Every structure is written in C-alpha cells, then in structure tokens.
Amino acid sequence: MEKTKGKEHKIRRRYNLSVGAVVFICVLLAYPVIHFLITWVYINSQTIALSFTRYNPVVNDYQIPNDIFYNYKMWIDRFLHDERYSSILWNSALYVPVTCGITLPLSVVCSYFLYKDLPGKNFFKVIYFLPSILPVVVLTMAFRLGFDTFGYVNALLRFMGIQNPPIWYNVVLLSGAMARIPQELVEVGRLEGINFTQEMTKVVIPLVWPTIVTLFTVGMNTVLTIYLQAYFLMGSAEGNFNTGTVAMYLFGNYSNQQQVPQLAAFGLLCSVIFVPFIFLGRRIMNHFFREVDY
Amino acid sequence: MDASKRELRARLKKVAREQREKRTTVQKVVLWVVFGIFVLYAVSLLIPFLWLLLNSFKTRLEFSAGVVSGNGGLSFPKEFDISNYYEALIGFRVRVGSGESARNVNLLGMFGYSILLTATTTFLEVFFSAATAYIMAKYNFPGKGFIFAMVLISMVVPIVGSLPVMYRFMGKIGLRNTLPGVWFVYVSGFGFGFLLMNAHFKGIPWTYAEAAQIDGASHFGIFFRIMLPMSVPQLLSLAIITAIGYWNDYATPKIYLPSMPTVAVGLDSLTKEIQKTSDYPLMFSCMLVAIVPILVVFACFQKVIISNVVAGGIKG
Known part of the structure; x- marks a missing residue:
C-alpha cells in the first residue's frame, strides 16, 4: 500500500502535479478517453474478431467456424468472380481519379486565379463554398431534379451536370493557403519576368503543396467513405450494385445482424485493399516538393 | 475602424x-x-436553387402546364402563391416509428428535433473538445504522448466495416433510438474541435493561470472562469461549424435515432412521399424551407465559417 502511494507521489512530483491537478485531469479526460476506448479500440477490435465468425441461427449468436477465414475467402471469391461485388470496388476506386485527378487540379487552378485578384473573388469564394454547407440531400436533389424529365437541362447537360466537379471546399482551403504566401516571393518571380503558368507551377504550388497533399489524401479516402451522393442520386443503398460503393454497401446492410461477420470482413478487406494505396499516394505526393516554412 | x-x-x-x-x-x-x-x-x-425557388410558388397545375409546354419550369409564376410553404412547413406529414409509437411528423416538428439535437450535441462537443484540448495543451501527465498518438492514428487510419458492430453495440447497451445514444456517437472531444482548440490554448500564456492560482483559484476555477471566457470567440466559431455539420448530417440520426427525424433525415422521407403525389412545387418548398436556417447562419457568420475551415485544414 505504502509502496503504491510512494510511486504515485513520485509520478506527481516528476510531472509537477498537485492532487487537485490530478483530479481535474481525470475528471475532464474521463469521458473522452472512455469514449475513445469504446468507439475506437473496442468497436474496431470487435469488428476484427467478429469478421472471423459466422452467425449461428440455432444459438442466435456468432461462432467461430472450422475455417476461420471463411468470410474473407467468400469476399475474395465474390470480388473476383461476381460482377456485382467487383463493381462495388470498381465504383469506389473510380472516385479517386475524379477527386484527385480532376477535382483537385481544377481546384488548384481556380484557387490560383482567385488569389490573383480576379474581379469579384470574394463573391466567387462565397458562392463556391455555399454548397459545402448545405445538406447533401437538398444539394443532390436540387441538381437531380433539374435533370429530370420535367427539368431544365437536356440529356447532354445531364451527363455534364452529374460530373460537375465539387471543387468548392478545396477552393476555400487552397485560397486560404495561397493567401499566406509572402508577397515578396511572388514579387521576386515577377521581376524575373515569369508568366502566370510559371508563377503557378514554380512558386505558388510548391508553397501550398502540404495543403494539396492533405486534399489529395482526403480525396483518396473517399474510396472508402463516399456513399451519400450516389445514394441520393441513384436511390436505395441495399442491393444497389450498379452505382454502389464500399461505404454504401455497409450503409445499406448495417442493421442485418446475421450479416455482421460478413460485413465486418467486407469492410476490413476493403481497408486492406485500399489503405496501402492511400498511404502510398500520400508518400509519393510528399516527395514532389519539400515543405517550407514561410 | x-x-x-x-x-x-x-x-x-x-x-x-x-x-x-x-x-x-x-x-x-x-x-x-x-x-x-x-x-x-x-x-x-x-440555377438549380433559383429554379426551385421560381417553381415553389407555382401551383401543381401551373408547374405541369409549364412542363408540357417544354419550358422546363424556367418561367415566373403567374402568382406568387405561398400556400406551398405553409403546406411544406405544417400541413404535409410523414409517418415515423412503428406500432404504438408511430406518429405523423411535419417539417416544423423536424426543425424542433434538429434544433434539439444540434444544440445539445454542439454544446457537449464544444465543451469536451475545449476540455481535452486545454488539458493536452497545458498539463504534462503520464500517458499524454500515448493519448495524442492514438488520437492522431484514429484520425489518419480509416477503418471501415465497424458500422454494423457499433449499431449492434448501441442496441446491446440500450442507447439505440435515444437522444443520449446519439450524443454518445457524436461527442468524442477528440475531433476537429480538439485540434482547433489545442492550437488556441497553446497560444495562451500560463501567466494568467499563475496569477489566478496566487488568488486561490482551483484548476477547475482557472479553466471555467479564466480560460473558457478568454476563448469565447474560438468556442463560438467552433460551435458554428460544428452545429452546421450536425444539422446537415444524414447518416447518424437516420441510423441511431429513427424515431426523431431531423430535417436532413425527414426531408428525404418527405420528398419521397411527395413524389408519389407528383406535387413537385410542394417538394421544392420543403427543400427550400429546409435550407433557410443554414443560409441565415451562413449569411451572419460567413467570415467566421470560411476562416475556420481554412484554419482547420491548411496544413498537411
């Protein structure tokens, strides 16, 4: 007992903590730490554990089958041989070239011109940002209804409209980063006689590269997280394979308790497939320019 | 100035x-x-929103006539009839729940649920974000580095597939379809708000706390009477962007609180029901009414919202 007390006293002295400070820290950190332990550590470890089980209707519980990799093997088989499920992976993966290959470069160009004192730049910033604070259900329906049979756009615009790249959030972040670039750096370039393209590629982009890498990573993460846009544009999540995504499949089936092990294995397998690409993408992007403090 | x-x-x-x-x-x-x-x-x-606005004042017949004539609804209404807005807000209802707990809810009721959920959750999230951020910024204690590392890992490593397990867990502890259950799902104290407030508290000199300690203030007193009042602008900014996120969220209330449809969730049900009657002007009114509070908040706090989005995501 005395030994424990002595240890506590040593720790308090080492960290310069009074009893009041220890109580204060414990009281205020209790909920966040418990919440983290439950929602992250426990739930994720349960997800991993359950992914190796199967539902047994006789005992109404999850049991470990003879082949503990049954769920994983089943999903690998489905991904390889069932077009419906491989299309889910394919649809999810398609968001990456759209977000990282089209939306992000467009956002960089748009942000650069907003940074260049384009007339009405504040107006554009507000208008471009507005959709990102509206409910997804309203936003997707507002666009979809216009393309409906009674809508105001024809079939050609319908295609273009759905592909309308959502650059709004990126533009606000990037123009914020560009606004922090010291004017002297840009002035030096101008004295050297560089044009818009050179200024953008040689001065502005290298300086805002960390923000671009962040947006690139967020864009790559959509492969595992995006579903609401497709859900509201195309309808039901359950059984929607043509436009379904990884997250949409989980969203459409989460309440089916008999399928929990399969869904857990599905989610984890998708993470295993896509997460290395996300990290690899980030690593490659980080190699292009060195981060500079300014 | x-x-x-x-x-x-x-x-x-x-x-x-x-x-x-x-x-x-x-x-x-x-x-x-x-x-x-x-x-x-x-x-x-x-254009989509102007189109919704123009057609929301039309009667169903006028809108249909416009569609038949092929103008795609791009015409001014003959008369600005606001009855659709009344119907959208109060008249039209959707059925929620099942069995004895089933009841009809209109958009006004959904606003009530949204306000209740957004206000309480925002308050809790801002408070816990501020508390955790303050402790992590100003105190040195065993395990601090570990907690910080775990929080960052949880933000960076995306693990999908835990939704069905979480749903099952919430049912097991009896928090599914309850307000405290949604608070539990939303409020963590370690999200975006934590990062924002952590940077803020790091910038506040500790001398304020030392002066208060000399006057006999406790650690709780310093936090509640000095640090929080000094952080009101940051807390307000955080509250605004957090509240917008909760107000717009579809998935969490849909999954964990189906008996209390918020505007984002209920609007989906409302529009599906209205589509069955083909009363599109009424549907457009519902959609526009649903975004009015967000537009008002955005109009009032536009600079705060944009600058905080920039501050939160500027560095990699």
Missing part, C-alpha cells in the same frame, strides 16, 4: 492597383477569360 486599419487597407488597395497595372495584355485577357468561366460555374451552382 481605427486609423491604422484604414491605412493598412489603403496600402493593400494601392499594392493591388499597382499589380494590376503591371499586368501584360496577354495576362489581362487570360484573367477575363477565367472570369467568364468562373461566372458560368457560379451560375451553374445557383
């Missing part, structure tokens, strides 16, 4: 004017072409 600010603004304007004058003809042409593209893009974002 004081003289120094006026002077700074004048200098900035002068620099911008000088820069504009220095531009070559080619650069000016490029900028105007880009300006034209930007205008077109802005119009493409606004």
Whole structure:
C-alpha cells in the first residue's frame, strides 16, 4: 500500500502535479478517453474478431467456424468472380481519379486565379463554398431534379451536370493557403519576368503543396467513405450494385445482424485493399516538393 | 475602424492597383477569360436553387402546364402563391416509428428535433473538445504522448466495416433510438474541435493561470472562469461549424435515432412521399424551407465559417 502511494507521489512530483491537478485531469479526460476506448479500440477490435465468425441461427449468436477465414475467402471469391461485388470496388476506386485527378487540379487552378485578384473573388469564394454547407440531400436533389424529365437541362447537360466537379471546399482551403504566401516571393518571380503558368507551377504550388497533399489524401479516402451522393442520386443503398460503393454497401446492410461477420470482413478487406494505396499516394505526393516554412 | 486599419487597407488597395497595372495584355485577357468561366460555374451552382425557388410558388397545375409546354419550369409564376410553404412547413406529414409509437411528423416538428439535437450535441462537443484540448495543451501527465498518438492514428487510419458492430453495440447497451445514444456517437472531444482548440490554448500564456492560482483559484476555477471566457470567440466559431455539420448530417440520426427525424433525415422521407403525389412545387418548398436556417447562419457568420475551415485544414 505504502509502496503504491510512494510511486504515485513520485509520478506527481516528476510531472509537477498537485492532487487537485490530478483530479481535474481525470475528471475532464474521463469521458473522452472512455469514449475513445469504446468507439475506437473496442468497436474496431470487435469488428476484427467478429469478421472471423459466422452467425449461428440455432444459438442466435456468432461462432467461430472450422475455417476461420471463411468470410474473407467468400469476399475474395465474390470480388473476383461476381460482377456485382467487383463493381462495388470498381465504383469506389473510380472516385479517386475524379477527386484527385480532376477535382483537385481544377481546384488548384481556380484557387490560383482567385488569389490573383480576379474581379469579384470574394463573391466567387462565397458562392463556391455555399454548397459545402448545405445538406447533401437538398444539394443532390436540387441538381437531380433539374435533370429530370420535367427539368431544365437536356440529356447532354445531364451527363455534364452529374460530373460537375465539387471543387468548392478545396477552393476555400487552397485560397486560404495561397493567401499566406509572402508577397515578396511572388514579387521576386515577377521581376524575373515569369508568366502566370510559371508563377503557378514554380512558386505558388510548391508553397501550398502540404495543403494539396492533405486534399489529395482526403480525396483518396473517399474510396472508402463516399456513399451519400450516389445514394441520393441513384436511390436505395441495399442491393444497389450498379452505382454502389464500399461505404454504401455497409450503409445499406448495417442493421442485418446475421450479416455482421460478413460485413465486418467486407469492410476490413476493403481497408486492406485500399489503405496501402492511400498511404502510398500520400508518400509519393510528399516527395514532389519539400515543405517550407514561410 | 481605427486609423491604422484604414491605412493598412489603403496600402493593400494601392499594392493591388499597382499589380494590376503591371499586368501584360496577354495576362489581362487570360484573367477575363477565367472570369467568364468562373461566372458560368457560379451560375451553374445557383440555377438549380433559383429554379426551385421560381417553381415553389407555382401551383401543381401551373408547374405541369409549364412542363408540357417544354419550358422546363424556367418561367415566373403567374402568382406568387405561398400556400406551398405553409403546406411544406405544417400541413404535409410523414409517418415515423412503428406500432404504438408511430406518429405523423411535419417539417416544423423536424426543425424542433434538429434544433434539439444540434444544440445539445454542439454544446457537449464544444465543451469536451475545449476540455481535452486545454488539458493536452497545458498539463504534462503520464500517458499524454500515448493519448495524442492514438488520437492522431484514429484520425489518419480509416477503418471501415465497424458500422454494423457499433449499431449492434448501441442496441446491446440500450442507447439505440435515444437522444443520449446519439450524443454518445457524436461527442468524442477528440475531433476537429480538439485540434482547433489545442492550437488556441497553446497560444495562451500560463501567466494568467499563475496569477489566478496566487488568488486561490482551483484548476477547475482557472479553466471555467479564466480560460473558457478568454476563448469565447474560438468556442463560438467552433460551435458554428460544428452545429452546421450536425444539422446537415444524414447518416447518424437516420441510423441511431429513427424515431426523431431531423430535417436532413425527414426531408428525404418527405420528398419521397411527395413524389408519389407528383406535387413537385410542394417538394421544392420543403427543400427550400429546409435550407433557410443554414443560409441565415451562413449569411451572419460567413467570415467566421470560411476562416475556420481554412484554419482547420491548411496544413498537411
């Protein structure tokens, strides 16, 4: 007992903590730490554990089958041989070239011109940002209804409209980063006689590269997280394979308790497939320019 | 506005004017072409909402006639009839729940649920974010580095597939379809707000706390009576962007609180029901009414919202 007390006293002295400070820290950190332990550590470890089980209707519980990799093997088989499920992976993966290959470069160009004192730049910033604070259900329906049979756009615009790249959030972040670039750096370039393209590629982009890498990573993460846009544009999540995504499949089936092990294995397998690409993408992007403090 | 600010603004304007004058003809042409593209893009974002607005004042017959005539609803209503808005807000109802707990809810009721959920959850999230951020910024204790590392890992490593397990867990502990259950799902104290407030508290000198300690203030007293009041602008900014996120969220209330449909969730059900009756002007009114609170908040706090989004995501 005395030994424990002595240890506590040593720790308090080492960290310069009074009893009041220890109580204060414990009281205020209790909920966040418990919440983290439950929602992250426990739930994720349960997800991993359950992914190796199967539902047994006789005992109404999850049991470990003879082949503990049954769920994983089943999903690998489905991904390889069932077009419906491989299309889910394919649809999810398609968001990456759209977000990282089209939306992000467009956002960089748009942000650069907003940074260049384009007339009405504040107006554009507000208008471009507005959709990102509206409910997804309203936003997707507002666009979809216009393309409906009674809508105001024809079939050609319908295609273009759905592909309308959502650059709004990126533009606000990037123009914020560009606004922090010291004017002297840009002035030096101008004295050297560089044009818009050179200024953008040689001065502005290298300086805002960390923000671009962040947006690139967020864009790559959509492969595992995006579903609401497709859900509201195309309808039901359950059984929607043509436009379904990884997250949409989980969203459409989460309440089916008999399928929990399969869904857990599905989610984890998708993470295993896509997460290395996300990290690899980030690593490659980080190699292009060195981060500079300014 | 004081003289120094006026002077700074004048200098900035002068620099911008000088820069504009220095531009070559080619650069000016490029900028105007880009300006034209930007205008077109802005119009493409606004047109759907203008179209909804115009048609929301029409009767069902007038809208159908417009569709038949092929103008795609791009015409002014003969008469600005606001009855659709009354119907959208109060008259039209959807059935929620099942069995004895089943009841009809209108958009006004959904606003009530949204306000209740958003206000309580925002308060809790802002409080816990501030508390955790303050402790992590100002105190040194065993395990601090570990907690910080775990929080960062949880933010960076995306693990999907835990939704069914979480749903099952919430059912097991009896928190599914309850308000405290949604609070539990939403409020963590370790999210975006934590990062924002952590940076803020790191910037506050500890001398304020030391002075208060000399006057006999406890650790709780310092936090509640000195640090929190000093952080009101940051807390308000965080509350605004957090509240917008909760107000718009669809998935969490849909999954964990189906008996209390918020605007984002209920609007989906409302529009599906209205589509069955083909009363599109009523549906447009519902959609527009649903975004009014967000637009009002955005109009009032536009600078705060945008600057905080920038501050939160500027560095990799």
